[in-house]
Amino acid sequence: MEYVSTRGSAPALDFEGATLAGLASDGGLYVPREWPRFSAAEIAAMRGLPYAQLAARVMQPFVGDSLSAERLQELCEAAYGRFSHQAVTPLVQLDAQHWLMELFHGPTLAFKDVALQLLGLLFEEFLGRSDRNLTIVGATSGDTGSAAIDAVAGRAKVDVFMMHPKGRVSDVQRRQMTTVLAPNVHNLALEDASFDDCQAIVKRMFNDRAMTDRFAIGAVNSINWARLMAQVVYYFATALQLGAPEREVAFSVPTGNFGDVFAGYVAQQMGLPVAKLIVATNVNDILHRALANGDYSQGSVTPTAAPSMDIQVSSNFERLLFDLGGRDGAALATQMAGFEANKAMQLTNAQREGAAALFTSCRADADEMAKAIRWAWENCGELIDPHTACALHAARIAGIDPSIPVVTLATAHPAKFPEAVERATGRRPGLPARVGDLFEREERCATVPGAYEAVAQYVAERASPKADG
Numbered sequence: 016m017e018y019v020s021t022r023g024s025a026p027a028l029d030f031e032g033a034t035l036a037g038l039a040s041d042g043g044l045y046v047p048r049e050w051p052r053f054s055a056a057e058i059a060a061m062r063g064l065p066y067a068q069l070a071a072r073v074m075q076p077f078v079g080d081s082l083s084a085e086r087l088q089e090l091c092e093a094a095y096g097r098f099s100h101q102a103v104t105p106l107v108q109l110d111a112q113h114w115l116m117e118l119f120h121g122p123t124l125a126f127k128d129v130a131l132q133l134l135g136l137l138f139e140e141f142l143g144r145s146d147r148n149l150t151i152v153g154a155t156s157g158d159t160g161s162a163a164i165d166a167v168a169g170r171a172k173v174d175v176f177m178m179h180p181k182g183r184v185s186d187v188q189r190r191q192m193t194t195v196l197a198p199n200v201h202n203l204a205l206e207d208a209s210f211d212d213c214q215a216i217v218k219r220m221f222n223d224r225a226m227t228d229r230f231a232i233g234a235v236n237s238i239n240w241a242r243l244m245a246q247v248v249y250y251f252a253t254a255l256q257l258g259a260p261e262r263e264v265a266f267s268v269p270t271g272n273f274g275d276v277f278a279g280y281v282a283q284q285m286g287l288p289v290a291k292l293i294v295a296t297n298v299n300d301i302l303h304r305a306l307a308n309g310d311y312s313q314g315s316v317t318p319t320a321a322p323s324m325d326i327q328v329s330s331n332f333e334r335l336l337f338d339l340g341g342r343d344g345a346a347l348a349t350q351m352a353g354f355e356a357n358k359a360m361q362l363t364n365a366q367r368e369g370a371a372a373l374f375t376s377c378r379a380d381a382d383e384m385a386k387a388i389r390w391a392w393e394n395c396g397e398l399i400d401p402h403t404a405c406a407l408h409a410a411r412i413a414g415i416d417p418s419i420p421v422v423t424l425a426t427a428h429p430a431k432f433p434e435a436v437e438r439a440t441g442r443r444p445g446l447p448a449r450v451g452d453l454f455e456r457e458e459r460c461a462t463v464p465g466a467y468e469a470v471a472q473y474v475a476e477r478a479s480p481k482a483d484g
């Protein structure tokens with residue numbers, strides 16, 4: 016399988032190359048040259064497989080020759096063996112039509128673990144084949160950071176530099192990052208910065224020759240294709256349980272960077288019968304505006320109770336626009352340059368019509384989030400987190416045909432956001448035992464000005480150069 020850039024001018028890479036490269040050198044994102052497709056019979060034959068085996072089956076076409084089928088399955092067994100639920104991504108039924116897909120049974124209590132536990136092992140596997148080091152530079156609105164740090168802490172040949180906007184992540188989220196004291200883990204709290212500022216610094220570093228000549232910069236954000244690939248699996252797991260390939264299923268996805276919901280699009284392209292993908296945002300609603308009326312324009316970020324969705328530039332949307340625009344990299348490069356210059360762009364008619372066929376969108380304000388949390392608690396006895404609440408709100412008003420099951424992706428454990436959950440329900444969710452001593456652990460974190468030069472200097476003084484010796 017070959018990977019091409021959405022902006023058309025970076026070299027094509029194999030899976031190993033795309034995984035280690037992260038962002039393409041032309042500023043685009045890597046996507047497979049074409050979508051692999053499973054027949055209905057092949058999908059039916061996946062029913063009942065344990066999660067790790069299903070994962071290997073779904074991902075094999077993307078991995079190509081970079082890993083043998085046996086090795087891929089071993090890595091999946093190792094990654095998903097660390098989850099606290101045997102089903103890895105279990106389903107809970109809420110009412111006659113609505114279901115929750117619980118994605119928070121990994122080590123750091125958010126869905127990011129599903130992809131990052133595997134990505135950490137892929138980095139180790141690929142770096143072990145040569146004398147390379149990798150310098151991971153990441154931005155987090157809260158959950159990617161802890162999941163990436165857990166996945167690579169103490170691993171050889173990898174350093175991770177993780178930026179978060181100072182004061183804008185929850186206490187649990189911050190402590191899950193800053194209490195990991197492994198020497199290859201570097202936490203940076205960026206002053207006067209939003210998540211979008213952190214993400215822009217990451218992207219700029221990939222295009223800074225002074226850095227890329229000395230260091231092999233790698234990505235753990237969902238700009239890395241391998242992350243999205245791993246997320247495709249749970250759409251298959253869930254749809255199979257609910258009757259696919261004979262029966263259609265709809266999904267409601269709390270969305271920030273468009274990674275998780277793009278994985279649902281990929282599952283549909285691979286042959287899974289997905290009836291609708293509901294893109295749920297909080298009041299930071301650039302994606303809702305883009306899908307509802309073609310207006311992809313960056314507003315300023317409003318902090319909400321769902322901080323992992325407090326995003327106004329949605330990196331993975333570029334992958335969808337590429338696909339819907341006939342995979343014309345040169346045209347998309349021009350469109351994205353316009354967005355970068357003006358902080359705004361209009362979708363083309365082809366992009367709008369293509370998106371409307373599969374996606375719908377919805378924005379939840381603070382009150383609607385709280386109401387959804389209360390509804391789940393009072394009617395179903397389930398505590399849900401504020402991100403999940405945005406998606407449940409959207410799922411319940413989307414008007415999906417009652418014969419089609421609607422699955423809301425539960426992206427974080429409610430105990431990651433105890434204040435918001437307690438405010439809505441009067442119940443304070445407790446941290447699971449496996450992370451119970453989080454508030455007693457020592458923290459380590461550097462405060463750095465939210466400017467590119469300061470971050471680049473911090474990284475350059477501490478990272479290992481590309482090759483050993």
Ligand SMILES: *Cc1c(COP(=O)(O)O)cnc(C)c1O
Nearest residue numbers: 158271272273274275323426427
């Ligand atoms: C990251 C995150 C999201 C948004 O996912 P994207 O892939 O960025 O769209 C939603 N909910 C939680 C809890 C998250 O951590």
